[in-house]
Amino acid sequence: METKSVLLVGVGGQGTILASKLLTLGLMEEGYDVKMSEIHGMSQRGGSVSSQVRYGDKVWSPVIEKGSADLIVSFEKMEALRWLEYLKPSGKVVVNNHEMMPMPVIMGQADYAADIIDQIKKACKDVTVVNATDEAMKLGNGKTQNIVLLGALIKAMSLEGINWEAIIKANVKPNFVEDNLKALKVGMSLV
Amino acid sequence: MKKLLTGNEALARGAWEAGVHFASAYPGTPSTEILENMTTYKEVISEWAPNEKVALEAAVGAAIAGGRSMASMKHVGLNVAADPLFTFVYQGVNGGCVVITADEPGQHSSQNEQDNRNYAIAAKMPMMEPSTSQEAKDFMMEAFEVSEKFDIPVLMRMTTRGCHSKGIVECGDRKEVPIKEYHKDVTKYVTVPANAKKMRIKLEDKLAGLLEYSESTPMNRIEDNGKKVGVVVSGMCYCFAKEVFGDTVNYLKLGFTHPLPEKMMTKFCTGLEKVYVIEENDPILEQALQRLGFADIVVGKSLFPKYDELTSDVIRKCVTGKVLESIEYDHKDIVNRPPALCAGCPHRGFFYELGKRKNVMVTGDIGCYTLAFAPPYNAMDTATCMGASFSSGHGAAKIFDKAGSDYRVVSVLGDSTFFHSGMTSLTECIYNNSKTVSVILDNRITGMTGHQQNPGSGKLADGTTDATMLDIETVCRALGAKNIKTIDPNNLKLVKETLDWALGLDGPSVIITKYPCVLKKFSEDDKNKFPNAYKSKDVVDADKCVGCKFCLKSGCPALFLNRDTKKAEIDPLQCVGCGVCEQICGQKAIRKETK
């Protein structure tokens, strides 16, 4: 099998790291070779962040090249547009319909364009817009937006065969398991 | 048993399996998680030291006493630890010792891009460079064997991508290694010149043995695919090169890179038409190959950049002139998203006030607060290295004074930085008496690197065991400071008055801002002293907001102007109710949310 590349992007603090951790554990259980790369440190303070996951028979580099991602899951709208050049021309995008204002916008030095989703759709044919943040709030815990998006990712990459429930139970703090399982289910229903 | 581990997790696992007894470190991206993981292995004494020099010195003592020991740090940390390193190599070990340096090609979170392979050469010590998490674990175990066999510490050189990428690792059990007996031996451990001269000569014998080892260890190997083009690589570049070239070239894959296996390198290059040397930063392998007589077939820094990472896209572009096809689209609406002080960050209130001052040079330091250099605060003039704020501020103040300038100096650093190297710098200001305002932004944790305990936080590295809590004000007093005030940085009026007070003095002063980091897991002490911290949210009263945007000058990521209503709004997911924007709003339109 050719190596698949999934890029999870967002804003530092949104929970991309946990989502990609669960994803890689599931892929390993399934018997794939897996590599994942993420940059910790400075950028986690509200900067643009990415977790890069690659899986297949044999994976060499943990880093996704521009033009090679099969799927981009973006936790925030502007981030999807920023990272879109990493997508394969035939790749898919799942984007959370959620805005977080970058500092230049807050400072009034730049505008956050109102038509970001349209711009993404113009550039790429296969775009799914999900309201992960709203769905997570509805479930009573906004922080579970990352698991809602993981659910959407699983569906988009046709990875439903993996026992995600067991992965979540084994790797999430006990009092969050129930919220996360609900979030996963909702996420899977969105794609 | 298979596990999915980052390079850092794998290094810790390898050390544990190799029976390591003592691990010390000072945090620094991308090395931090090595020690964080060590603390999960209860058989090992794992500690945060106040700085890298101390961490290495503690590891030296542990090794001489007979334990297997390690010290880990980021690349610039090894500069701090360089003094003990060079002489430790002369002394050698009793129990094995491994020093881990985590370099940062690409400078994702660092102030420079130094290539610490140069340290192995300069200090004359063996070096290993793993390419995968599996190798990180395996090499770590082998490093302890090498260290003991050749009586020398080993440098384990990692880079960001190796530290922070995950791969599948076959794990084993811990092998308990007995602590060796300690024998007093001044000719080995006391480096007075008469002894050290002999050690220096002996070091050459050790290096000769290590050269032989380098030629025979499976860490160095030739992958012969029967091609006329070769690639010479070490560390992460092996993975990046494999991604681009697959089996279309021959590889010389180097894992043990000092001393270099010159015979193997010669054998590899002989008969090839072209050899690409793919190494990040300095041309170390390339120059070695040139010295061996292959200058005419070796292609290195003439083709590949001397800076940044050599990920597969970079290699592909350099070698083939092409990149993968990607989507074309308009980038004009993509707004930069630089990192920012978090909503609720206790540094905000202080920098909001400091940024308003005129004729003040702010000498800064390395920590979350470095972000105050950016708008809207514009409250920092310099950032060099950890601890430099106070000492450079001192030098600047002396010159301003001598020149009769009315510029004043305010120097800022964090609690962890204060314990790291700020105490000696403060001593400079006080002993040599400068008109400096030295500010310690005490958020009671090492913030930037992800919340490691430090001597002021009252907990040991595991985060739960109580430790002696150094009181910063008492320390400053002991260093001779007379003008000291400790304040709440979220009280803007108090911050302003305290700055007025300090800038009005004719000698050195110290301001300590004390408030726990918003992302910190509160200790009992934090809960007692700051019972109301981060327990509320602020909201904007839309009727009172006039859209003046003044509150946005706080630089809080939770505040923004609603596109449609043109009024300020607060993101409830981010706001923690620090109250800074309440104090800034002239319309009294921001208040605590009532439940």
Ligand SMILES: Cc1ncc(C[n+]2csc(CCOP(=O)(O)OP(=O)(O)O)c2C)c(N)n1
């Ligand atoms: C010599 C050296 N060691 C480690 C680091 C990594 N580092 C950068 S900032 C920082 C911690 C700063 O903590 P603190 O001073 O408490 O400030 P905070 O980030 O909490 O505001 C560390 C360890 C470094 N840059 N240089």
